[in-house]
Amino acid sequence: MKHLFFFFALSLVLFACSEAPEQISHHTAEETSRTDRSLGPQNFNEGWLFFEGDSKDFVAADFDDSAWQNVRLPHDWSVAHPFDEKWDGATAYLPGGLGWYRKRFKSTSDANDTLTFINFDGIYNHSSVYINGKKIGGEVNGYTPFTLDLTAYLNPVGEDNIIAVRVDRTRYIDSRWYPGSGIYRNVHLYQKPKLHIPVWGTYLTTPNISAEAGLAELTVTLHNREDAENTTLLRTRVLNAKGEEVAKHEEAVSVPARGEAEFTQNLRIDSPELWGIASPYLYSVVTELLSDGQTVDKITTPLGFRTIEYKPDSGFYLNGEHTLIKGVNIHHEAGLVGAAVPEDVWRRRLLTLKEAGVNAIRMAHNPASRELMALCDELGLLVQAEIFDEWDYPKDKRLNQQERHDDYISRGYADWFQTHAEKDLKAAVMRDRNHPSLIMWSIGNEIEWTYPRYAAATGYFDMNAGGNYFFNPPFISPEEIKQRFETSEEGEYVLAKTAQKLSAWVKELDTTRPVVANMILPSVSHISGYTDALDIVGYSYRRVIYDYGRRLFPEKMIMGTENVVQWHEWKAVLDREFIAGTFLWTGIDYLGEAHGGWPRKGVASGMLDLAGFKKPSFHMFKSLWNDEPNVYLTTQALDKSVYTLDKDGKVVEKEPGSWEKRVWYWHDVQGHWNYKDGESTVVEAYSNCDSLELFLNGTSYGKQNLADHPDRVYKWSVPFTSGKLEAKGDCGVSNSVVTAMAPTTLLVDTDKTAITIDEKTVSHIEVQLSDKDGNPVSHQESTLTFIVPDGLRLLGVDNGWVNSVQDYQADSVKTYLGRALGIVVGEKVGTYEIKVISEAGGEASIAVEVIW
Incomplete structure (x- = not known):
């Protein structure tokens, strides 16, 4: 099935009203x-x-x-x-x-x-x-x-x-x-x-795109509240990124009294620039209603020309080019700001993920904000938009898999699904269907757990079944799975029927994108009728049955929609041309789903932590998802590591082959070079260089080849001596870490030295402990206090650690790995100095300007 289209987010020009005293809003x-x-x-x-x-x-x-x-x-x-x-x-x-x-x-x-x-x-x-x-x-x-x-x-x-x-x-x-x-x-x-374009009143598609011309088809809905038929001039102009008009269509239209009507306008753009990952070119489609020559209503819809295509045998194609989906899942909150996330917080996080090579985002597990969707348009990030986490039956919020609690405080959306699902789904689709970044709709996440027939039919959860579903192919044949399923009690609601209903509702409003779902039990879903409702089949933590799914159900494209942030998951994609890619769980650590006990308040499965700081897994995937050469060093005491030494002194896994079964969290490593003299350590390097040589104070500890490491991790055994540890690659890059002394100074930086007064703009104040020579200190901690003058407001502080239960909305925070973050917003025009003071000694400041 081929899908040709472009999309263009509903990006609306904002301006402030009801301004508070001394607050000046930024206007175009x-x-x-x-x-x-x-x-x-x-x-x-x-x-x-x-x-x-x-x-x-x-x-x-x-x-x-x-x-x-x-x-x-x-x-x-x-x-x-x-x-x-x-x-x-x-x-x-x-x-x-x-x-x-x-x-x-x-x-x-x-x-x-x-x-x-x-x-x-x-x-x-x-x-x-x-x-x-x-x-x-x-x-x-x-x-x-x-x-x-x-x-x-x-x-x-x-x-x-x-x-x-x-x-x-x-x-x-x-x-x-x-x-x-x-x-x-x-x-x-x-x-x-009274004759107007409603809030989500435009729908833009591209029925034909070539090098010579891009054809845009715009459907405009008009509502008339007058008691008589109303006529107006409907005009649409397409502007390029420079603001130059490149296409125009206008016509007189009439709408019946107290009624509505749809009008289609065709626009041709010569030699169109394409929207893509590397160059997300956006046009603006300006649609106006005119009366006596004056514009009385207007809506601007960004337009991105691009084609998407999905092939069961070879995966995903963007603008005709085979493209591996290098995706991550994210939740809708962002650490210290909670769910009320300023646009700049998302911008910093998305740009950091792009640095790792991420090209796609799965919005898990409900519609994201309009601003986040628009940012993905702007930055060239593909989007899987997910709509529901629950359908007919509830999920247990405090555990997983099946409902064990029925108390009032845990009642969720399933209680309203029967009466609200169609309305809520269609609202999400109508708001977001014009985004060029959006490439697929997901109607559900791991829904099978909640339906009584599914888990029992898999064969994984029988008392005599060995292994687990994460790493084992099905223990029983598809025929036996089908027999188990069909002879079990159907229940009040049938998953496959609900899926068909949801998919149909999506396609009433948008036929230009495929429908997918994230399946936790696909061996049953393939035979139950669930996948019949889908255009693409998403597997959740089931890379072990990619070949099984392709062999038995070859008619639809398969991809990973949740996979752990480990090399073995990406290797499974690279080894199979028919797998389109993956969305890793997760791009960023997130709050909640913390079943491991206090004080763990979130899930540390991300490439970035709760504060948006990079983690070791970030650097591994940067080496996997980028062609640009890079190398990153980590260290660990041998006895605390996942390694041991063989009889020849070579670093080997304590459990041979365990890298192939690591799941939610990256193994424990450090970013410092501070140990006891003579202590046995393991030095790891993540790199896409073909070979690396490790040096300690100029002495070589040997050159290694990436081809000799099936886990893609370079490893050396090094007795600790203070000084400089450096890895040099044959590809012209290097990385080093230096033994640090006590933290006596602070390194302070910000992503923005000038901000405006609005809800979108913030400045991230990043602080790193350092010693007297300016070397980062990550093996000791200190409490930092942020002194923020009037004119700025401190939204909160964080150190990124999921086990930290310090208050977010405070002015002080104890560091984790020697670092911390504060976020400020502007409240009054001026230039202000933010001071950070360390309990361990040292202080630093940085200036932030607030402008209109």
């Missing part, structure tokens, strides 16, 4: 020249008040909320709490609860000729929205974007309105990971004429 030239506010979305994140608690009085327009907390959205109230063992590790030992938000804003237009809508990109969860005391909507699902019409409830022009939002997260273990609490995504206000 286009925005500041506007006199008609109906031409785009208004940033509605400023000027909110928040209270953690509940009362029926909070709805009232005249309620006195003067003592409430001032907040700028997005906002997550749970991450502001201390970690506490009395809560549950599934959601990171942080509470849920009840919270209210209120905001005053003036009516600026007459309801007789202007409509006012509010769009929430996500509220976690069970939200209720009130305007001037009247309930007008809300959503159960915390990931569902939704739009409400405020028009009929607004007061006359010039008068105040009160919007109030109640958020009920008393089911605080309703997720298997940390979801956050509150209005944790952006909010926008829209003012539109």
